[in-house]
Amino acid sequence: MGVEVSVEGLTKSFGSQNIWRDVTLTLPEGEVSALLGPSGTGKSVFLKALIGLLHPEQGSVIVDGTDITKCSSKELYEIRKLFGVLFQDGALFGSMSLFDNTAFPLREHTKKSESDIRSIVMEKLDLVGLSDAGDKLPGEISGGMRKRAGLARALVLDPQIILCDEPDSGLDPVRTAYISQLLIDINAEIDATILIVTHNINIARTIPDNIGMLFRKELVMFGPREVLLTSEEPAVKQFLSGDRFGPIGMSEEKDDATAAQEKELEDAGIGGGGTKDDFSEIIPQVQPNPGMPERKASARHRERVEEMLHELPENAQQAIRESQSQEDEIRRANAEGMDRQNNKGGNGNGNNGGGNGNNGGVNTEKQYAGSNDNTEQFPAYRAGGNPAGNS
Ligand SMILES: Nc1ncnc2c1ncn2[C@@H]1O[C@H](COP(=O)(O)OP(=O)(O)OP(=O)(O)O)[C@@H](O)[C@H]1O
Ligand SMILES: [Mg+2]
Numbered sequence: 001m002g003v004e005v006s007v008e009g010l011t012k013s014f015g016s017q018n019i020w021r022d023v024t025l026t027l028p029e030g031e032v033s034a035l036l037g038p039s040g041t042g043k044s045v046f047l048k049a050l051i052g053l054l055h056p057e058q059g060s061v062i063v064d065g066t067d068i069t070k071c072s073s074k075e076l077y078e079i080r081k082l083f084g085v086l087f088q089d090g091a092l093f094g095s096m097s098l099f100d101n102t103a104f105p106l107r108e109h110t111k112k113s114e115s116d117i118r119s120i121v122m123e124k125l126d127l128v129g130l131s132d133a134g135d136k137l138p139g140e141i142s143g144g145m146r147k148r149a150g151l152a153r154a155l156v157l158d159p160q161i162i163l164c165d166e167p168d169s170g171l172d173p174v175r176t177a178y179i180s181q182l183l184i185d186i187n188a189e190i191d192a193t194i195l196i197v198t199h200n201i202n203i204a205r206t207i208p209d210n211i212g213m214l215f216r217k218e219l220v221m222f223g224p225r226e227v228l229l230t231s232e233e234p235a236v237k238q239f240l241s242g243d244r245f246g247p248i249g250m251s252e253e254k255d256d257a258t259a260a261q262e263k264e265l266e267d268a269g270i271g272g273g274g275t276k277d278d279f280s281e282i283i284p285q286v287q288p289n290p291g292m293p294e295r296k297a298s299a300r301h302r303e304r305v306e307e308m309l310h311e312l313p314e315n316a317q318q319a320i321r322e323s324q325s326q327e328d329e330i331r332r333a334n335a336e337g338m339d340r341q342n343n344k345g346g347n348g349n350g351n352n353g354g355g356n357g358n359n360g361g362v363n364t365e366k367q368y369a370g371s372n373d374n375t376e377q378f379p380a381y382r383a384g385g386n387p388a389g390n391s
Helices: 043-050 073-082 098-109 114-127 145-153 173-190 201-206 226-229 234-240 258-267 296-309 314-343
Strands: 005-014 018-026 033-037 058-063 083-088 161-165 193-198 210-215 218-224
Touching: 005 043, 005 161, 005 314, 018 043, 018 210, 033 043, 033 173, 043 058, 043 193, 058 073, 058 218, 083 145, 083 314, 098 114, 098 145, 114 161, 145 173, 161 173, 173 193, 173 201, 201 226, 201 234, 210 226, 210 234, 218 234, 218 296, 226 296, 226 314, 296 314
Parallel strands: 018 218, 033 193, 033 210, 083 161, 161 193
Antiparallel strands: 005 018, 005 058, 210 218
């Protein structure tokens, strides 16, 4: 069962350099949230503040009823067992094999036997596609493999809260699709609360229930993905479309001269190179693989969105309604596909596509089951598009 993480008025500086101030947000229990923001805005610092590795000078972080910014180190040690963390650089111990790195939290925090530890570690390494690499040292493998090993280690205690700092960085598009799907499946299985820091807009568009964005030392927005994805907030819009023109510059704050120059170019009909995707359409959220339980968070999230729907502009309301009905259709198709598979007496796993029909994200063409499909048996299992495509 996931745990809510409630952040109130959090402010962090290093010496005289303020990183962000007055950040307030709640990671709803069992939901998947994503944190976006230009490089250097303090996303990784935020993640570290959530587990008490860095000490904010103001505000609180309440986890399971305890304010981790003020509790004793003994309490903090206990609270940390709820977390699984994938650090941006993987943070593996260089002198330990991947197996021992992955086993580390189990040896540190549990009294499990070595044979139990072995079976858990091998299961997690297998989940991230590294079952053959257990003997390797971090220095002997690729960056993407280190990232996946870091994820295996983050999952090994079946954490109730999972923090992932750029799980996709250094991964190829196919591995990114698998890792994204894995996070959704884990969420469905154990209802863990998940926070993903990412620059990958396709992940942001298709994986989380909620999105937040840090910019200019503040949390610009945090809320249901549907609201952010249809937002007219200039920094959010610019970030999502990856355009040069807008409030975000090469160094975070754009100087007036650059802004004026770009305005002239824009007026002359010259674009800033961003994607021309139509952001008024919300791509349906990736669903758990067929055979997985329903995500418990879905219903709670839907309820929250319903409550705020009337406050949103008409076009946003319409986009949300459409994506909701597409998601319902995907779920129905997945369930039907599973039924058919079971009745056929097949091998039961049913996941022959590595995706579930909507984990595309690049094509705004609606990729839900039944649309222009040529895999008759399992319309919903058609491998999706390419979730990392435009990262
Ligand atoms: N331990 C530290 N001591 C001093 N300054 C730090 C420390 N850790 C981070 N910073 C500073 O905090 C700022 C935010 O860093 P952070 O790593 O959180 O950015 P980020 O948003 O994760 O960027 P990216 O997208 O590139 O990973 C940077 O200016 C960085 O130099
Ligand atoms: Mg970072």
